[in-house]
Amino acid sequence: MNLRALTAFLLLVCYGTAALPQGLPDLGDASSAQLSDAQERTIGNRIMREVRFDKEYVDDPEIADYISSLGARLLAAADGPRRSIDFFVVQDDTVNAFALVGGHIGVHTGLILLTQNESELAGVVGHEIGHILQRHQARMIHDQRGVQFTSLAALALAILAARGGSSQSGQITEAAVASAGAIQMQSQIDYTREHEREADRVGLSLLERAGFSPRAMVTFFERLLRANRVNEFKGAPAYLQSHPLTTERIADMQDRVENLPPRLVADSFEYRIVRSKLRAGAGSPAEAVALFRKMLEDKTVVRPREDVYGLALALRRDRQFDAAWKTLAPLREGGHPHPAFELLAGKLLVDMDRPAEALGVFRAALRQHPEQRAIAYAYLDLLVQLDRPKDALAYLEERLRTVQDDARLYEIQARAFEAVGKSVAQHRSLAEAQYRRGNLAAAVEQLEIAVKAKGDFYESSSAEARLREMRALLENERAAEKALKIS
Ligand SMILES: [Zn+2]
Numbered sequence: 001m002n003l004r005a006l007t008a009f010l011l012l013v014c015y016g017t018a019a020l021p022q023g024l025p026d027l028g029d030a031s032s033a034q035l036s037d038a039q040e041r042t043i044g045n046r047i048m049r050e051v052r053f054d055k056e057y058v059d060d061p062e063i064a065d066y067i068s069s070l071g072a073r074l075l076a077a078a079d080g081p082r083r084s085i086d087f088f089v090v091q092d093d094t095v096n097a098f099a100l101v102g103g104h105i106g107v108h109t110g111l112i113l114l115t116q117n118e119s120e121l122a123g124v125v126g127h128e129i130g131h132i133l134q135r136h137q138a139r140m141i142h143d144q145r146g147v148q149f150t151s152l153a154a155l156a157l158a159i160l161a162a163r164g165g166s167s168q169s170g171q172i173t174e175a176a177v178a179s180a181g182a183i184q185m186q187s188q189i190d191y192t193r194e195h196e197r198e199a200d201r202v203g204l205s206l207l208e209r210a211g212f213s214p215r216a217m218v219t220f221f222e223r224l225l226r227a228n229r230v231n232e233f234k235g236a237p238a239y240l241q242s243h244p245l246t247t248e249r250i251a252d253m254q255d256r257v258e259n260l261p262p263r264l265v266a267d268s269f270e271y272r273i274v275r276s277k278l279r280a281g282a283g284s285p286a287e288a289v290a291l292f293r294k295m296l297e298d299k300t301v302v303r304p305r306e307d308v309y310g311l312a313l314a315l316r317r318d319r320q321f322d323a324a325w326k327t328l329a330p331l332r333e334g335g336h337p338h339p340a341f342e343l344l345a346g347k348l349l350v351d352m353d354r355p356a357e358a359l360g361v362f363r364a365a366l367r368q369h370p371e372q373r374a375i376a377y378a379y380l381d382l383l384v385q386l387d388r389p390k391d392a393l394a395y396l397e398e399r400l401r402t403v404q405d406d407a408r409l410y411e412i413q414a415r416a417f418e419a420v421g422k423s424v425a426q427h428r429s430l431a432e433a434q435y436r437r438g439n440l441a442a443a444v445e446q447l448e449i450a451v452k453a454k455g456d457f458y459e460s461s462s463a464e465a466r467l468r469e470m471r472a473l474l475e476n477e478r479a480a481e482k483a484l485k486i487s
Pocket residue numbers: 127131195196199242243244
């Protein structure tokens with residue numbers, strides 16, 4: 001059981017739940033028949049709590065930060081009140097992207113790899129943003145169907161919770177959800193098409209305003225539809241199932257972009273290296289090495305930097321550290337340095353048992369790119385590993401002054417506190433990490449351990465105060481979930 005069940009859930013939440021009566025009031029209507037913002041967030045947080053712990057949730061900071069910045073760039077181009085949307089990547093070869101109630105957008109790695117340029121990817125993400133900005137989920141949840149909605153949400157959560165259980169029970173629940181989704185969708189197909197048109201409209205305008213090519217969105221959807229007819233891509237139907245794609249839809253999009261001047265948009269280097277990273281991580285290490293070698297075969301004059309980087313990554317996976325180092329070297333010496341190259345260089349130095357040099361590379365890279373959390377993690381992990389927890393704690397203190405929402409920093413901090421034998425502080429850090437991962441119950445648990453652990457008076461009373469705060473937050477959350485029948 002995996003995130004595919006979640007996607008099935010999406011069909012229910014986003015597209016399958018409620019019949020909109022004809023002539024439903026327009027957007028922005030705050031009638032009580034709709035799901036409130038707070039209710040939406042409660043459901044979204046509840047689902048994300050499961051998603052973040054799923055093994056298919058991509059935690060890689062370089063990949064995660066890329067999709068977040070792409071999403072933020074599109075979102076910044078939107079009209080109206082600011083909405084925060086959280087973007088994440090799911091390790092899945094199928095071509096899909098989905099919007100969750102409460103403002104979360106997931107993008108499959110298969111989609112990132114299938115797009116031929118960044119505007120195509122931005123088009124699909126922009127379309128998902130459209131579903132959220134138009135409040136499609138909330139609009140579909142009408143009071144008469146509210147009960148049904150919450151019981152479906154509860155079912156989906158039960159499925160997510162059953163992931164660790166026997167595969168048989170997993171299959172049964174997955175099938176149950178799939179059939180419910182199919183039935184619901186059958187009867188709701190018209191509304192769904194209307195929503196698709198709206199999401200396309202919003203997506204295209206975000207693309208245009210954010211400086212991407214709106215035509216690329218049309219091209220991509222055309223290709224997807226064509227490929228689906230001949231069954232060319234595995235997994236294309238996953239997307240098409242949740243986002244019915246018709247020739248009318250494409251014709252609509254074509255009408256909209258027809259009068260726009262053609263625009264040549266270069267892909268960001270981040271887009272290119274994220275794709276290399278995903279490719280280098282797919283298949284066996286030997287296959288990945290062979291893939292990049294083949295891609296570089298005829299390119300003796302200009303070797304695309306992202307392909308060279310991909311080869312170095314693949315070689316590292318194949319434990320050919322020297323070869324990886326030699327492959328990477330010209331990229332670092334060239335006129336276009338990039339933090340991803342420095343991160344890989346530092347990791348290779350660790351692999352080659354040259355930790356002091358690795359620390360130097362990480363430190364220099366952090367001076368240049370202090371915002372790069374991937375490098376900060378690697379640096380801190382290495383300090384802890386080298387049994388220098390005090391240095392790690394000193395750097396963490398500095399970093400946590402400006403970065404407050406980074407769960408992973410708190411996790412590393414917990415390990416460093418453990419290494420110096422400070423158990424109250426260790427469990428407090430773990431609590432802060434869990435809190436930032438949206439898991440209040442686990443945060444409370446850690447604080448309860450912290451309070452019981454041996455510490456000085458100040459530490460203990462501060463942990464107690466934090467425990468009271470977290471308990472209150474947890475109580476509120478549970479009450480809200482109970483009211484929605486999703487606890
Ligand atoms: Zn859609």
